[in-house]
Amino acid sequence: MLTFALKRLGLAVLVALTVSAVSFSLLYLSGDPASAMAGESATSADIEALRRLYGFDRPFLVQYADWLFSALQGDFGQSYYFKLPVSQLIADRLSITMLLGVCGISFALVTAIPLGVAAAVRPNSFIDRTALFISVMGQALPSFWFGLVLIVIFSIQLNWLPPSGSGSWKNFIMPTVVLGYYAMPAIMRLTRAGMLEVLNADYIRTARAKGAGEWRVMFKHALRNAVVPVVSLAAVQMGFMLGGSIVVESIFALHGAGYLAWESIGRNDLPTVQALILVFAGFYIVFTFLSDLANAWLDPRIRVG
């Protein structure tokens, strides 16, 4: 188990480093970050000054090494637009995004797992078809449009929920539903497929032969085994969701890290964008790492070598 964890950790670090290199270099695609920053009205002297100020005149690798070294110490540089340290900016905004992510994944799990189990227990029944319908709809629904529709219905027509802001828990209901509904179909399908497979397993018949009741068979013997891949998927989805929070936060004007990303991209605020890409990637890497550990722990075939 320990060797597994260490190997997995090594991989995670390597992935994180590669992501940092890719995201750092991506933003030099345009060729000259200084002129991109300065905007269209800037003179060549302005651009030259900016270039020197931010060290864009140094070799690319030196810039990257410098940036990475500072980033490891939690220093992502100054935001061009907000004139604040990027790390402080992100730290201020992250709590809203995290809250949203946790609410979203909880919503997805709480709806998807029971639905998936119910669908698997009675394949081709009404509930199975309903679950399939919901998941097919969910996969085709553009989340930004779904958000707008919710605003039109619940904020404008019914006036039940506030359309924007983050002042009260009511502000989080619609974003949670939009974000959760995005992750739900995949989790539901995997739960259903996993349960279908597990319910056909010989050990389920053994449990029945022992005289275990249906609920016990379902939850103690079947779900325990079917849930293992669902844990991984939920972690992956959680990572995707944080990355996708940019859409949801911009619709509902929730001033989280996703909203910050949107603002910064629109303002060519390179250091902030680079840092945010790295932070979101970091979350994904940490979640998948933790879920692999959780999986290893849930599955004795990995835990007890």
Place this chain on the structure above:
Amino acid sequence: MSEEPILAVEGLTIDIPMAQGTLHAVRGIDFELNRGETLCIVGESGSGKSLTSLAVMGLLPKRLECAARKLAFRGTELQGLPASAMRQLRGNRMAMIFQEPMTSLNPAYTIGDQLAEALLLHRRVSKAEARARAVELLGKVGITAAGSRLSQYPHQLSGGLRQRVMIAMALMCEPELVIADEPTTALDVTIQAQILRLLVDLQREMNMAMILVTHDLGVVARVADKVAVMYAGEVVEQGTAKEIFGHPSHPYTQGLLRCIPVPGRTKPGEHLGSIPGIVPSLIGKVEGCAFRTRCDLAESACAKPVPIHRTQGGHAWRCIHSRTKKADTERMPA
């Protein structure tokens, strides 16, 4: 008055609805089993023997249709019994051992948990008592260092050990009836004999009734009190082991017996028997003798309903011939 039989089955039928029509997998079989007896159900795969044992346990998949004139455990009719009452019996007074030890144990729980569960479901005992019983039974099925095995997971055990665990699990509540569905098929040949020996010893020691489903006539010859030979969903012949091996009366039984070598009688280079042809489809209406397409003695009468011949001793076979001319195959396999 004699004791109520442990199990009495009369006219058991199992139908499988399929897209192409109904598959009549088991068609009207009867048997009876008393305390301490071993009944061997013999037949090739697809003959309905596993379905029959699952039907007794009430473990048939829901989409199968199962009916019988009588399906009684110690005089209690099992058909129509509420699910909760059936659960009270399962694992408690009747238990089952499955064919696939590799996949029949839940990979997520320890051996100890799974053994203890069998007892905890049916007896008001503490967890510690249940584990103590588990250790006792693991010892009984010949697992050394039983105490330390409790915390192991199924994947850490070999197939033979897992099947021993399955046997121990089936015996946790001292059932009156054990159904073993090809318990040794998936194991190495050397292990097969050990497991079988163990089952038979435990059965005698605990005075249980046992149904042993197998396609291995060698096994049958060694352990059976009674034998039921199944072919294409019917019991074509049944009787005591002595009668079946001494006077096989159905052409199918005779064919089966010709397929096994007998030490001292089968000469080197001699060809063993085989039964040509394939099992007929059981989809749709099945009439007459199902074996007639492969039988040397088939006549036009075989397409009509087939009579059952019975002797005084309870030996019965389903054939138009009262005792076929080929009844000279009196060969007892070792």
Place this chain on the structure above:
Amino acid sequence: MARDIDTLAEEIQGPSPAAILRRRVFGHYGLLFGATALLVIVALAVLAPLLAGHDPYAQSLVARMKPPFWMEGSDPNHLLGTDHLGRDYLARLLYGARISLAIGLIAALISGLIGTTMGVAAGYFGGRVDLVVTFLVNVRLAMPVVLVALAVVAVLGGSLQVVIVVLGFLLWDRFAVVMRSSTLQVRGLEYVNAAKAIGCSTRRIILSEIMPNILNNLIVVMTLEMAHAILLEAALSFLGLGVQPPTPSWGLMISEGKQMMLFEPWVIAIPGVALFILVLAINLLGDGLRDITAPENRS
């Protein structure tokens, strides 16, 4: 007479593979719906210049915010009404379909080429190649797609070509994963060993022994990624950092309608429903193709 022989043959040998396929296709309502809807949308997009009746870019100050036909005060000249600049909504919707389809198709082709190459190489050669590909897939999955796409499009400028290429370079992960495992499955089969045994070149084995047998999986992933790319383009354009105005992208239409949705919800409803139906159709087609080519995967 021919029919009699067919039925007879079917009774003896069971249905022919073509007959089985036909039965599966016509018994699968999701597939039928998806294929039909997609065909209709493709036809509408192709015939847009004939059907639209208006220039999707032509503004008209006097004909702004005309409601669609089911509402009061609608103009029979503008069936789906007009937007805030007086442009015909039906024309913009039809031309928008071209954009969505082009983006979906080309982005899926680019990412399919990248991902399939990587996946097949990883699955076929195994070892180090596999390690590297698996690692790259991990890296790719860790990168937040929307954020990276937005940032790159912002740096390079939001044109249709840039959006297509960026999406194409971002969405290859599923191709790589699926093609890798499909290749792994096929690689060990007898006919591949047989091809090796008679001395076929690696190139030949991959192209003529492996590819045809993983093609159905490739097509399924292709449809799903096409839908994915269409949704992403719409999201990017909605956020103002994808395709730029005045291009009639559906995402952009929703974004532009956002200001008006308080009073005129139909301005976001029309492009939204169009987007939904297109993505639904492609997904249903993909799911359906998977079901009929690998029916054992479905219960």
